[in-house]
Amino acid sequence: MKSARREIVAAVVAVVLVAAAFAVPHLNLGIVTPLINSTPRQIQMFAEAAPIFGWWDAHVGWGTIPAIAIGLGTTLWGPAVAQRLPWRAVPLVTWATACAWAFALAMVDGWSLGFARRLETSNEYLRQVPSVTDIPYALRSFSSRILDFQPDSWITHVSGHPPGALLTFVWLDRIGLSGGAWAGLLCLLVGSSASAAIVVALRALSGAEIARSAAPFVAVAPTAIWIAVSADGYFAGVAAWGLALLALAVRGTTRLSLLAGAGAGLLLGWAIFLNYGLGLIALPAVAVLIAAKDVRSALRALVPAVVAALAVVGVFALAGFWWFDGYVLVQERYWQGIAKNRPFQYWAWANFASVVCAVGLGTVAGVSRAFDLKLVKGRSGVHLLILGALLATVCADLSMLSKAEVERIWLPYTIWLTAAGALLPPRSRRWWLGLNVIGALALNHLILTNW
Numbered sequence: 001m002k003s004a005r006r007e008i009v010a011a012v013v014a015v016v017l018v019a020a021a022f023a024v025p026h027l028n029l030g031i032v033t034p035l036i037n038s039t040p041r042q043i044q045m046f047a048e049a050a051p052i053f054g055w056w057d058a059h060v061g062w063g064t065i066p067a068i069a070i071g072l073g074t075t076l077w078g079p080a081v082a083q084r085l086p087w088r089a090v091p092l093v094t095w096a097t098a099c100a101w102a103f104a105l106a107m108v109d110g111w112s113l114g115f116a117r118r119l120e121t122s123n124e125y126l127r128q129v130p131s132v133t134d135i136p137y138a139l140r141s142f143s144s145r146i147l148d149f150q151p152d153s154w155i156t157h158v159s160g161h162p163p164g165a166l167l168t169f170v171w172l173d174r175i176g177l178s179g180g181a182w183a184g185l186l187c188l189l190v191g192s193s194a195s196a197a198i199v200v201a202l203r204a205l206s207g208a209e210i211a212r213s214a215a216p217f218v219a220v221a222p223t224a225i226w227i228a229v230s231a232d233g234y235f236a237g238v239a240a241w242g243l244a245l246l247a248l249a250v251r252g253t254t255r256l257s258l259l260a261g262a263g264a265g266l267l268l269g270w271a272i273f274l275n276y277g278l279g280l281i282a283l284p285a286v287a288v289l290i291a292a293k294d295v296r297s298a299l300r301a302l303v304p305a306v307v308a309a310l311a312v313v314g315v316f317a318l319a320g321f322w323w324f325d326g327y328v329l330v331q332e333r334y335w336q337g338i339a340k341n342r343p344f345q346y347w348a349w350a351n352f353a354s355v356v357c358a359v360g361l362g363t364v365a366g367v368s369r370a371f372d373l374k375l376v377k378g379r380s381g382v383h384l385l386i387l388g389a390l391l392a393t394v395c396a397d398l399s400m401l402s403k404a405e406v407e408r409i410w411l412p413y414t415i416w417l418t419a420a421g422a423l424l425p426p427r428s429r430r431w432w433l434g435l436n437v438i439g440a441l442a443l444n445h446l447i448l449t450n451w
Contacts, residue, residue: 004425004428006368006369007365007366007368007369007424007428007432008365009368010364010365010367010368011361011364011365014356014361014364015361017349017352017353017356018051018353018356018357020353021050021051021349021350021353021354022050022051022353024346024350025047025050025346031343031345031346032343032345032346033343033346034046034047034050034051034342034343034346034347034350034404035047035050035338035341035342036341036342036343037341038341042341046338046404047404049447050346050350050404051347051350051351051353051354051357051404052354052357052407052443052447052449053404053405053407053408053449053450053451054447054448054449054450055447055448056446056447056448057446057447057448058445058446059108059109059445059448060108060445061107061108061109061110061114062107062110063103063104063105063106063107063108063109063114064108064445066100066104066107067101067104067105067107067108067441067444068441070097070100070101070104070220071101071220071437071438071440071441072437074097074101074216074219074220074433074437075216075220075430075433075434075437076430078097078215078216078219078220078433079213079216079426079429079430079433081093082094082212082213082215082216083212087203087208090199090211090212090215091196091197091199091200092196093215094195094196094199094215094218094219095192095193095195095196097195097219097220098192098193098194098195098196098218098219098220098221098224098227099188099189099192099193101192101219101220101224102188102191102192102224102225102227102228102233103115103188103228105224105225105228105440105444106118106184106188106228106229108444108445109448109449114228115180115181115184115228115229116179116180116181116184117180118180118184118229118230118451119169119180119183119184119187119229119230119231120179120180122155123155123156123157124155124157124231125157125158125165125166125168125169125183125231126169126179126180126183127155128154128155128158128166129166129169129170129173129178132166132170135167135170136319136320138163138166139163139316139319139320139321140319140320140321141320142154142163142320142321142326143321143322143325143326143329145159146159146326146329146330146332146333147159147329147332147333147336148333148336148337149336154166156337157231159330159333160276160330160333160334161274161275161276161330162272162273162274162275162276162316162321162323162326163273163316163321163326164270164273164274164316165231165235165273165274165275168186168234168274169183172186183229184228184229186234187227187228187229187230187231187233187234188227188228188229188233189237190233190234190237190238191227191228191230191232191233191234191236191237191411192224192227192228192233192237193237193240193241194218194227194233194236194237194240194241194415195215195218195219195221195415197237197240197241197243197244198214198218198240198244198415198416198418198419199211199212199214199215199218200244200247200248201240201243201244201247201248201288201381201385202214202247202381202382202385202419202422204244204247204248204250204251204252204381205247205250205251205288205291205381205382205384205385206380206381206382210382210422211422213421213422213426213429214382214418214419214421214422216421216429216433217362217363217366217418217419217420217421217422217429217433217436218415218418218419218421220433220436220437220440221359221360221363221415221418221436221440222357222358222359222360222436222439222440222443223358223359223411223414223415223418224440225358225407225440225443225444225449226358226407226408226411226449226451227411229451230408230411230451231274232275232408232409232411232412232451233411234274235271235274235275235278235411235412236411236412236415238267238270238271238274239267239268239271239278239281239412240412240415240416241267242263242264242265242266242267242268242271242281242285243264243268243281243284243285243288243385243416244264245260245261245263245264245267246260246261246264246268246285246288246289246301246305247288247291247381248260249261249264249300249301249304249305250288250289250291250292250293250297250298250300250301251292251293251297257297257300257301257304258300258304259304260301261300261301261302261303261304261305261308262304262305262307262308263308264301264305264308265304265305265306265307265308265309265310265311265312266308266309266311266312268281268285268305268309269308269309269310269311269312269313270312271412272309272323273312273316273323275412276323276326276327276330277396277401277402277409277410277412278412279327280392280395280396280413281392281412283388283389283391283392283395284385284388284389284392284413284416285388286388287384287385287387287388287389288381288384288385288388289301289302290379290384291379291380291381291384291385292379331401334401339401339403342403342404344400344403347403347404348397350404351397351402351403351404351406352393352397354404354405354406354407355393355406355407355410355414355417357407357439357443358406358407358410358411358414359414359417359418359436360418360435360436360437360439360440361432361435361436361439362421362424362431362432362433362434362435362436363417363418363420363421363436365420365424365432366386366419366420366421366422366423366424366432367386367390367417367420369420369423369424370382370383370386370387370390370420370423371387382419382420382422382423383423385416385419386416386417386419386420386423388416389413389414389416389417390413390417392413393406393410393413393414396409396410396413405450407449408451421433421436
């Protein structure tokens, strides 16, 4: 009963936070507002549905019925199916469900607007792809083109990320898979695969029971709205598999630890060249290492991971791009754009309202159970991972380099929070899972999200 009260209180606080974030922009509270020093048109474009980046637009699409069916079916039968399936099928079924759920939600907005053309807008990577005719030169000159107001400045998303993000879509184009539909498919498949990575990591660190309990929550998480389709979904998938391999490394045999550790290092090393903010992936990675059986197991995973990650850094350095140079310049570019008109007085707390929308009230209820000092001290993997991901979001918020759009930008961390559903009492999981589904459907049908 006491824990149930804690879950309800957490959910109520979350509802109040979200309500306040949606209401404050209309109260004329001076600097406590989503956008300042802007025209009505700019406010309409960038803050109409704050704290969510999008526009109020009640709508349905041909993805509506499939989304309702997937959400309802997972809520009613998902927990039982996850318990009965052979373990090898659990990650695959979770991935398939997550992929279908994300695609259905995207199709609520229609094929063109919701999927095929999402990554072809003026500030997206695909607009820059045709200009990259010489990849080595693009890497050598990458940092010099980050700042705005230059004749050859990169467009917004390219300048705001390391070159790995642009290179991905350039390579996709070079192998003949050009255009928004193929790029969207890549983001959908890799992003939704994060659900499988999460259950794999949870099984390695906390056992099959926890992994099976988490599977329905990660399969139909509201985060799917931004996985299909945004490049951040792709970033989240890469980072998730890096952490999953690290989890396998800390709990595996010596040979498996070396191989999985090296794989984790390669993926996590690549991840920081997709998104500067993924430097914070070190926090959940440390959580995984703490969950190791002993120091020897942690070191057996850590050493090959560090070596492999440094190899990725070295390859980029030899190609002419130094990560820290880009990071320093991107901070200056950040304040050259709309960020200067987004007051921290609003976004410091409204960011977390966006997170609540992205993970659902059921996840919030589960996260309230992650603060169990006895289990944390006992190095419970699921608790440490959730707290590590939560700490990463707090650090990202305090950096003031994430103001607005965090429902998308923080996907590499918020997807791990959805695993908190496994901590809820079995008798109440279906209700909380259903609440997540209802929240995702309502948000996706009432707001036309920018991603």
